[in-house]
Amino acid sequence: MSPRTDFVTALLGIWFGVGLMIDAWAHSNGAELETFFTPWHAVFYSGFAVVSGWIIWQVWRNVRAGRQGLAAVPTGYLAGLVAIPAFAAFGFADMMWHTILGIETTIDIFFSPSHLGLVVTMMLIITTPLRSAWNAPDVGTRPSLGRLLPALLGLAFATTLVSLFLSYGDAMQYRPEGIVRALSMLQNAGGGGPRGGGPVAVGPGAAQVAVAMVITNVIMLSPVLFLVRRWLLPFGSVTVVYTIMVLMPGAQAAFRNLPILLSFVAAGFVSDLLIRWLRPSGERRAAYWAFAGLSAFATWSLYIGVASSTGGGLPAVPELWTGAPVIAGLIGLALGALFLPNAVTAEPVPRSRRAS
Template sequence: MSPRTDLVTALLGIWFGAGLMIDAWAHSNLAELETFFTPWHAVFYSGFAVVSGWIIWQVWRNVRAGRQGLAAVPTGYLGGLMAIPAFAAFGLADMMWHTILGIETSIDIFFSPSHLGLVVTMMLIITTPLRSAWNAPHVDARPRLGRLLPALLGLAFATTLVSLFLSYGDALHYRPQAIVQAFSMAQDSGAAPQGSGPRPVAVGADRVAVAMVVTNVIMLSPVLLLLRRWLLPFGSVTLMYAVMVLMPGAQTAFRNLPILLSFVVAGFVSDLLIRRLRPSGERRAAYWAFAGLSASATWSLYIGVASATGGGLPTVPELWTGAPVVAGLIGLALGALFLPNAVTAQRGRGDRT
């Protein structure tokens, strides 16, 4: 597909993803919902309709041009095409589920079978531009930001879906004061997260520490995936992190804005690291170094911003000094898992299939 076609697919996917964010905001911040038919569901499902219609239209154009069977499906678009009827079926099942059993209002929303079906098929649809660019022969190993933009948007919005369904372990939900207080005590306070909404102020260090591990993996993994295929142009990680923080921002009504902004800054720092280290599948040492340093810098900023806006440094130094080190080691481990062996240029082309 042409870059312009992929960009339209990505932009329509934003409509789709934004609809889910609005729905997540409603479930987290409004009073108990009693019906499936809501304005935010209208935005969500209309987004599905327009992006699905666009994908089907691309296939139909090829059919009219004389292509038959799978040859009519643009490269990278097959997964999204197959997910369209599956998403519609899960949407119908979700409506029936809510009609019979009611609307979920707490952590059970993330374990509903119909919701899990919707999120998996939605991921296949909105990552269509990523698969298209990944397999495009004219996208070289050092693409410009504009050429890679559809893929970045698709993968970033897909990551927000993962963060949504793991939001009970999302470190971006905590406010600065809660982070400082948590790292000022070594014992768990016993306070439990309240569904997908804002975290309580009294929360134990163990909960924040576990959430940092989960979020570290969720945020860094997509970047490491892309770095196996391309040397990312400057601004790529900043853009992706700016999109990724929108989901926890919507769920908390952006009441934890300093923490969200710390991740956008962390994306900028990661872009600087990419420019300096030039990590790639062929440069394993640089790839590993980036994974560890990016993770450590991200969570140093997280704790630093929390301290600056939440009342000062935590009183347990082992916690706030060691947490970025743990994050860096986890990042290094992720780097080794994503790239255990250096990928030669010839194997790198093979990875595109």
């Protein structure tokens, strides 16, 4: 497909993704929902309708041009095309589920079988531009930001779906004062309270925040490492991806956690600087591993730094706020080793292509 076509696919995918964010906001902050037919679902399902119609239209254009069977499906669009009827079926199942069993209002919303089917098929649809760009001959290994933007948008919105369904372990949803309070507590099997005694503070505890940081670290860094192994990302790529990633937890918390969200946007910018400095790629394993560890360390250093500066000062337990970024960096290094255990040898350019 042409870059313009992929860009339209990505834009319509944004409609689809934003519709889900609005629905997540309504479930987290609105009145108790008692029906499937809500304005939020209207935005969500209309987004599905327009992006699906656009994908089907691209296939139909090829059919009219004389292509038959799978040859009529543009490269990268097959999984999205197959996911369209599957998503519609899960949508109908979700409506019946809510009609018979009611509307989920707490953590059970993330375990509903119909919701899980919707999120998987939705991911296949909105990542269509990524699959299209993956093998596009004009992208190369050093694409421009504009050419790679549809792929970045698709992958970033797909990652927001993962963060939504793991939001019970999402460190981005906490407010600065809650993070400082949690990292000022020591917890054990008998419960925990502020260091030096006193009542247990209301809000997340140290263990809850620590686990959420690990989960969120993996969710945010994995798609970046996936992209870095394939391309030398143009400057601004990680900033774009992280800016989109923070929208879902922001919507769920009604953006009352804005300082924390901005810390991740800043972390994306720092990661872009690291890419420019280290030039990590599948062929440069040491640089790839260094980027994975340093990016994670910088992200969570900024997280604790912003929380401390806007949430009442440094946490009272120094082992927690000094060690947490180190653990994040080590996890990032481990992810780098898993994504790239051995350097990838560049394929030789065929003689015919060198001649051209």
